[in-house]
Amino acid sequence: MSKMNRTNSSVFYLKAAIASLAMLLVGCGQKGVLFLPPQEAEIRFYSIDSNNQQRELLLVPGAIRPGCHNLPLTRSVYRVAQVGFESCQVFAEKECASGSEYKMRWAAASEDSDKLGPTTRITPGAKWLFSNLNKAKVKSWACQNSQD
Secondary structure (H helix, E strand, O other): OOOHHHHHHHHHHHHHHHHHHHHHHHHHHHHHOOOOOOOEEEEEEEOOOOOEEEOOOOOOOOOOOOOEEEEEEEEEEOEEEEEEOOOEEEEEHHHHHHOOOEEEEOOOOOHHHOOOOOOOEEEEEEEEEEOOOEEEEEEEEEEEOOOO
């Protein structure tokens, strides 16, 4: 076998191996070890500092579980984001006291009917601001899923 034929054969086998590996990885990505499960439900709270820099509040126990949860400390919150829950509410009082719900607004143009006006029930998204406040003192929140 000539040197040219061996080189062409090696290139062919290398390309075939790469294509096979790519198909294997794509197949595994559909089901199996490389499959990424849906993002877990979570609510996040953000503060804003004097330089208008946003920071996610850490140590928010219960942020991934539905139900009513109290913040360990009253926190000044600028923005709220939630993913994976059907809806969430943010409260000015502990124990998700009825009547203390904050009204929130979506901070961008949207065609989603849930994001057209001020609401106390926030749907998934990261652009929820307080309706009439730059920031608010949050003491508790409640999130629900459709099966709750």
